[in-house]
Amino acid sequence: MQRHHISLTVNGDSHELNIDPRQTLLQVLREDLELHGTHLGCDSGDCGACTVLLDNEPVPSCLVLAADADGRAVVTVEGLVQNGEPHAVQKAIVAHGGVQCGYCTPGIVVSSVALLQENPHPNEQQVREAIAGNLCRCTGYQKIIAAVVEVGAESGF
Numbered sequence: 001m002q003r004h005h006i007s008l009t010v011n012g013d014s015h016e017l018n019i020d021p022r023q024t025l026l027q028v029l030r031e032d033l034e035l036h037g038t039h040l041g042c043d044s045g046d047c048g049a050c051t052v053l054l055d056n057e058p059v060p061s062c063l064v065l066a067a068d069a070d071g072r073a074v075v076t077v078e079g080l081v082q083n084g085e086p087h088a089v090q091k092a093i094v095a096h097g098g099v100q101c102g103y104c105t106p107g108i109v110v111s112s113v114a115l116l117q118e119n120p121h122p123n124e125q126q127v128r129e130a131i132a133g134n135l136c137r138c139t140g141y142q143k144i145i146a147a148v149v150e151v152g153a154e155s156g157f
């Protein structure tokens with residue numbers, strides 16, 4: 001299979017990559033760039049575990065061909081670290097007990113950060129809608145939602 005060259009900016013770093021044109025963005029992130037914070041769940045767009053920001057929009061990276069991300073900017077959960085510390089959303093979700101197995105957590109964090117960038121002070125319903133594509137089998141969502149609402153209420157987003 002002929003390789004395909006793409007340029008990708010990931011978490012602020014530029015990458016020149018020769019990919020298999022069948023590779024998804026999720027595969028390139030995990031396998032080529034070894035960014036394992038973005039999780040593979042359903043591999044069909046249903047669970048949200050693979051959510052990343054693509055040009056600032058949350059997308060399921062399992063449904064994006066890496067070739068279609070050529071020239072674009074990606075932010076993964078690793079890119080949300082602030083001054084060497086976890087993002088405020090990550091801290092709040094942990095503080096509220098919103099992490100159990102943690103499989104869904106990176107995707108939920110990315111979707112929540114995307115919401116807060118657009119709507120700095122979301123209410124509970126708006127958080128619910130923002131993370132509607134992120135499935136969590138463990139927590140029942142309430143603690144996660146309370147955490148994101150709190151970050152919006154307290155932060156200077």
Ligand code: FES
Nearest residue numbers: 041042043048062
């Ligand atoms: S792994 Fe992409 S939505 Fe489930």
Ligand code: FES
Nearest residue numbers: 101102136137138
């Ligand atoms: S904490 Fe286990 S799936 Fe969400």
